[in-house]
Every structure is written in structure tokens, then in C-alpha cells.
Amino acid sequence: MLTHPEGSDAHPSPEPHVMWSSRFAFVMAAVGSAVGLGNIWKFPYMAGTNGGGAFVLVYLGCVALIGLPILMAEVMIGRADGPSPVGALRSLAIRHGASSQWGFIGAVGAVTALMVLSFYSVVAGWALAYVPKIASGDFLNASGSHSESVLSQHLADPLALGAWHTVFIVLTILIIARGVGRGIERAVVWLMPALFALLVMLVAYAAMEGAFLQGASFLLTPDFSALSSDAVLSAAGHAFFTLSVGLGAMIVYGGYLPAGVSIPRTAILVASLDTSCALLAGLAIFPLVFANGLDPEGGPGLVFVALPVAFGNMEGGNIFGALFFILLAIAALTSAVALLEPMVAELVSRGRNRAWSAAFLGSLTWSLGFISIFSFNIWADVRLAGDARTLFDWLNLLTSDLLLPLGGIAIAIFAGWVIPRETAEQQLGVGSHVLTAWRVLVRYVAPAAVTIVLVDIALK
Numbered sequence: 202m203l204t205h206p207e208g209s210d211a212h213p214s215p216e217p218h219v220m221w222s223s224r225f226a227f228v229m230a231a232v233g234s235a236v237g238l239g240n241i242w243k244f245p246y247m248a249g250t251n252g253g254g255a256f257v258l259v260y261l262g263c264v265a266l267i268g269l270p271i272l273m274a275e276v277m278i279g280r281a282d283g284p285s286p287v288g289a290l291r292s293l294a295i296r297h298g299a300s301s302q303w304g305f306i307g308a309v310g311a312v313t314a315l316m317v318l319s320f321y322s323v324v325a326g327w328a329l330a331y332v333p334k335i336a337s338g339d340f341l342n343a344s345g346s347h348s349e350s351v352l353s354q355h356l357a358d359p360l361a362l363g364a365w366h367t368v369f370i371v372l373t374i375l376i377i378a379r380g381v382g383r384g385i386e387r388a389v390v391w392l393m394p395a396l397f398a399l400l401v402m403l404v405a406y407a408a409m410e411g412a413f414l415q416g417a418s419f420l421l422t423p424d425f426s427a428l429s430s431d432a433v434l435s436a437a438g439h440a441f442f443t444l445s446v447g448l449g450a451m452i453v454y455g456g457y458l459p460a461g462v463s464i465p466r467t468a469i470l471v472a473s474l475d476t477s478c479a480l481l482a483g484l485a486i487f488p489l490v491f492a493n494g495l496d497p498e499g500g501p502g503l504v505f506v507a508l509p510v511a512f513g514n515m516e517g518g519n520i521f522g523a524l525f526f527i528l529l530a531i532a533a534l535t536s537a538v539a540l541l542e543p544m545v546a547e548l549v550s551r552g553r554n555r556a557w558s559a560a561f562l563g564s565l566t567w568s569l570g571f572i573s574i575f576s577f578n579i580w581a582d583v584r585l586a587g588d589a590r591t592l593f594d595w596l597n598l599l600t601s602d603l604l605l606p607l608g609g610i611a612i613a614i615f616a617g618w619v620i621p622r623e624t625a626e627q628q629l630g631v632g633s634h635v636l637t638a639w640r641v642l643v644r645y646v647a648p649a650a651v652t653i654v655l656v657d658i659a660l661k
């Protein structure tokens with residue numbers, strides 16, 4: 202970690218411009234923000250409810266053609282003028298002769314991030330709660346139905362959900378209050394390899410004990426007839442969610458990135474590691490789902506039902522299982538930090554104290570989290586306008602399928618149309634063919650693709 206005297210020229214910030222100590226540190230932080238519940242909790246259950254293979258293929262396409270170019274755009278915007286997302290967009294817009302109203306996109310993104318964090322923290326709380334459950338042998342020789350009943354009992358208890366949610370938010374606040382970098386950098390360096398190793402181990406276990414071929418072919422054989430436009434939008438939305446783009450988090454992280462680090466290479470590395478984790482999680486989970494008679498369309502509880510069955514039936518499973526959920530909670534923590542940081546960076550750039558901002562915004566998000574907590578128990582029957590979704594589902598859907606894609610295309614349009622080609626060329630440091638391809642993607646492909654899917658759904 203070092204202090205950087207430049208960077209502060211554009212909009213003087215009361216906080217010294219803190220930088221990642223190296224490219225490696227930035228990659229770790231970006232990977233830490235990307236890899237989280239999105240890969241291990243959300244991706245498998247979304248693939249499950251959206252028919253498997255075809256969803257996965259669209260998701261991979263969206264990561265490569267929409268998510269990755271926007272990830273590069275966000276980091277570029279942040280490095281040019283970060284880390285405050287509103288300030289960066291506003292001052293870049295003014296510098297390039299566009300309206301200062303562009304800053305609004307940064308504000309919407311930072312609010313969206315808090316909404317995401319409110320339910321993200323609740324699910325991360327499930328992971329924390331599973332550590333003692335598994336370690337104490339709750340799942341010893343468990344069947345699929347036993348595992349289902351453990352989860353539903355847990356979800357029926359608002360006090361337990363609230364307590365673990367509180368623990369998770371407090372941890373997030375503490376890391377943010379200490380400043381970006383130190384905590385995350387250290388955690389991710391050992392977390393990522395360990396999580397990866399455990400995922401590989403689980404895939405190996407699923408290959409031996411589960412219905413591996415059935416699981417793998419569900420995940421990898423596309424059946425396009427099962428693909429609705431809602432599923433396409435969810436795949437696109439999830440591409441944004443999993444890469445942490447669409448709400449300005451990467452503008453903030455880019456704002457801490459030293460000059461001279463290649464943005465495209467870094468972004469490709471982040472996207473590849475992130476995608477590999479999601480696919481490994483899917484390959485570990487679906488063979489177990491099919492082998493244990495679980496429903497692939499089980500929804501948000503899928504991972505918390507399927508994996509404990511595996512741990513309960515393997516040698517040393519209570520230790521591996523506890524370790525797995527600890528790692529999952531830490532992976533979630535390094536993502537949660539990226540969700541709280543945009544609004545904190547915004548307040549800090551306006552002269553507020555970092556620790557105070559973290560505590561204030563964290564408490565706000567904590568309260569919002571009770572909407573999600575209650576949708577699993579006392580508000581489980583609350584429905585909006587006759588729709589089957591719970592309030593938790595709505596928060597999830599509104600952010601992931603609407604606000605992130607809209608924020609993402611706004612950033613794409615900004616990077617493609619407001620920032621001049623020469624500036625982008627300088628920042629990205631790529632050859633002219635690659636630059637042209639990137640510009641075509643952010644100027645036309647990303648905005649058009651997301652608009653078409655949204656309009657298609659709106660017209661239905």
C-alpha cells in the first residue's frame with residue numbers, strides 16, 4: 202500500500218489517494234470482489250431454474266461479450282478519475298464536453314450496491330450458520346430430505362438469520378473502516394487457492410459418488426427450446442452480477458489502480474478465474490443433486506441443501522464442510538466490501554470520515570436486510586400484485602435483472618460515446634484492432650443486446 206500524489210488533482214479528496222500495492226494486489230482484490238456467492242450460491246441455482254446448458258451458454262457469451270468489455274470500461278473510468286464513482290463520471294463527462302448529469306449513474310449504482318448487500322449479507326449469514334452445523338455433525342450420513350429440512354428450519358428462524366446477518370455486516374464494516382486494501386489483499390491471497398482446491402475436491406467427489414454424467418450434461422448440453430427471454434435476461438444480469446459490474450464497484454477499485462498496469466489483461470484474468478469458479482461449483486453440485494433425488498429447480502436453497510449431503514457422507518466431511526463454508530463466507534466478505542465501498546468512497550470524497558461512513562451505511566443496509574430475512578418466515582406469504590415471488594426474490598430480481606444491466610449499459614455508453622477513442626487507447630494500452638473491437642462492443646453490442654431483451658420482456 203502506498204500513497205499516490207497524482208490522482209488527487211481532478212477532485213481533491215480529503216483522504217490520501219490510496220493505491221493497491223501492486224498489480225497482483227489489484228487482481229486479488231478484483232477477483233475477491235468477483236468471486237463470491239454469485240459463483241457458488243447463485244450461479245448453480247439460476248442454471249437449475251433456467252433449464253441448465255442453454256442458460257450456461259448464454260451466460261458465458263454475456264460474460265465474454267458484454268461483461269468483460271464493461272469491466273474494462275469501469276476500471277478505465279476509475280483509474281482516469283476515481284475512486285468516487287459520482288465524481289469520476291461527472292468530472293470525466295465535463296472534461297470531455299458532456300453533461301455533468303452523468304454523475305447520477307454513479308449515485309444510482311452506489312444505492313443499488315447497498316440494496317444488493319442487504320440480501321447478500323443474509324445469504325452470507327447462512328454460510329456462517331452452516332459452519333457450526335456441519336462441524337457438529339448435523340449432517341452425518343444425511344439424506345437429501347434431511348438436508349432440506351435442516352435448511353427450512355434454519356430459514357424459519359428470523360432470530361438466527363438476523364444474528365448471522367449482523368455478524369456478517371459488522372465484519373464488512375470493520376474491513377471497510379480500516380481502508381481498502383490491507384484486509385482484502387491479505388485474505389484473498391490464500392483464500393482463492395484454498396477455495397479453488399476445495400471446489401476441485403468436491404468435483405472429484407461428485408464424479409465418484411454422484412450422478413456425474415447426468416449433472417455435467419444438464420449443465421453443459423444446451424437445450425435452446427427451454428430458454429425463455431426471462432432466462433436470457435437473467436443470464437445477462439448474472440454476467441454483470443458475477444463480474445461485479447454495473448454499479449460502479451470497479452470504478453472505485455480502478456480508482457486505486459496504479460498507472461502502468463494493463464487493464465485488459467487484468468480484466469481477462471479476473472473474468473476467467475471467476476467463470477472457472479462458477480463452472481466448478483456447478484459441476485460439484487448438479488451430480489449430487491441428481492444422485493440424491495433433489496430438485497435442480499430448488500431455487501436459492503440449492504447449494505445449502507446439496508453440498509451438506511456430500512459433506513455428511515464423506516470421510517472427514519465435518520471438517521471439510523466447515524472449512525468450505527468458512528471459505529465461502531470469506532469469499533462473500535471480499536465481495537461485500539466491494540458493495541459497501543462505492544457509497545463509502547463517495548461520502549469520503551465529500552469530506553466524511555471513513556469509519557463513520559462505513560458504520561452509518563452498514564447500519565442502513567443491515568436494517569434493509571430484514572426485508573429479506575422476513576421473506577423466509579413471517580412475511581413468507583407476502584406477495585406483490587399476485588406474483589409468485591417473495592420480497593427477497595423481488596430485491597434479487599430488481600437489482601440483478603434490471604438495475605445492474607441498466608447501470609452496465611449506461612457505463613458502456615459513457616465509455617464508448619463520451620470518452621474519446623484516444624483517451625481509451627491510452628488507458629487500455631491495446632493495439633488498434635483490439636481497441637476497435639472493444640469500442641464496437643461497448644458502443645453498440647452491449648447496449649443493443651440488453652435493450653432488446655428488456656423490451657422483449659416488457660412487451661410480453
Ligand code: PHE
Binds near residue numbers: 237240443
Ligand atoms: N460479484 C459478486 C459475486 O458474484 C457480487 C458483487 C456484485 C460484488 C457487484 C460487488 C459488486 O458474488
